[in-house]
Amino acid sequence: MRHGKARFVASFLVLPVGLYVFYVLWPYAQDIGYSLTNWGGYSDTQEFVGLDNYVRLVKDELIRKAFWHSVFFLVTVPVFTIALALLFAFLLNVGGRGSRAGVRGVWGSSFYKVVFFFPQVLSLVLIAIMWQAIYRGDEQGLLNGILMKIGLVDPEKPLQFVADPTPFLGVPTVLWWLLLIAVWGGTGFYMVLFSAAMQSIPKDIFEAATLDGATRVKTFFRITLPLLRDSVSVAWVYLGFIALDMYALVYVMTPSQGGPDHASEVFASVINFTAFNKGQFGYACAIAVALGIFTLLLAAVQLRVTRRERIEY
Structure with a gap:
């Protein structure tokens, strides 16, 4: 009976295991x-x-450059994305004014979640093309156009956002502009993730902290953040993988798909x-x-x- 059950289970595993070996393990080999x-x-x-x-x-000097650029994204993308996502999730769930009903989120929080999540429905290439128009290095670019209108940029010398290899804080400027896109595109998803995790925390905990005189800052760092540690850990791992795969943004947005002068190579x-x-x-x-x-x-x-x-x- 036991051998028959083993053969029955094995018959269901043969196909998926075979497909996994053929399409995943074999290419690695x-x-x-x-x-x-x-x-x-x-x-x-x-x-x-x-x-x-x-x-x-x-x-290889180029590999060394790509390594440090990847390390930059590996550190900054998770830090900024998680920080902003946690802030927005906290405000949407427990950032509203107190009421007789107890602790509650801001008014219209469901609408804000949809707005923040919107970048997730767009492909990464489409996002890159959209930001390419924003970063365009002439008067037709959205940022350059605005800065020229208010007199902060000389029309004869428009800013070259993703074509600028000069360092800022020791890092090529182009990487900072690519970082902004990555954080903008990822914050909404993790805000929704953290928001769902916060909703699973009993409201009584927040209400008790409020009655004890805890400020919102103390409530966040002493209660919310420790209880969200599992969700933050998962987000950190996934964002680490994303940070190592910035290829689409680099390919679409930078000169020579890694320029200028290899300043954005990954x-x-x-x-x-x-x-x-x-x-x-x-x-x-x-x-x-x-x-x-x-x-x-x-x-x-x-x-x-x-x-x-x-x-x-």
């Missing part, structure tokens, strides 16, 4: 295999070069340029493997650091 060769991508011949590609990427843009422009697919695969290992290590560290016993309420 191929990528690792190609990373050990000098394959050009368009020929049937390939020479085994061992770890030469990995030694090369360690010494791992994905380097992989694309190396494979399809230089014809060095073996080296591109090595970069992709390194990025995959870095991503797995990042996820493991984040989950380990944010893990703790669940709070019951």
Whole structure:
């Protein structure tokens, strides 16, 4: 009877496991295999070069640039997105004026949630094209047009937002403008996520804190934030993955898909340029493997650091 049940369960697992192996694990295995060769991508011949590609990427100045740019996004995208999402979620749920009904959110909170969530229904490429019009480096650009109208920008010298490699706080200016887009596009989703988590917290806790004289700031840091730790941890991991995949914004918005002067290069843009422009697919695969290992290590560290016993309420 037990063997029959095992065969019955196995019969249902064969197809999904087979599809997973064929469409997920096998491409990974191929990528690792190609990373050990000098394959050009368009020929049937390939020479085994061992770890030469990995030694090369360690010494590659462009890879080093892309790494630090990715680290910049890895730190700033989660920090700013989560901070804004938590602030808006708190205001929408417990930021309204007190009433006889107890603690409540601001009036029209459902409408604000829809407005904040709106960027999520747009594709990332569409968002990039829209912001490209805003950042346009002449008088036709929305930002340049406004700044020229109020006299803050010389019409003869319009700002080159995503074509400006000059550093600001040690980071190319173009990266800060791309960061603004990433935060704008992601805040709404995580605001809704945190809002749903806050609604699961009993209102009695907030009302008791209010009766004890706790301010909204103390309520947020002493009650709300600790009870949302699980949601924040999940958001941090997902935003970390998003920060490592800024390719769409870089490709659509920046000069030469990583410019100017490689000031906005990220791992994905380097992989694309190396494979399809230089014809060095073996080296591109090595970069992709390194990025995959870095991503797995990042996820493991984040989950380990944010893990703790669940709070019951």
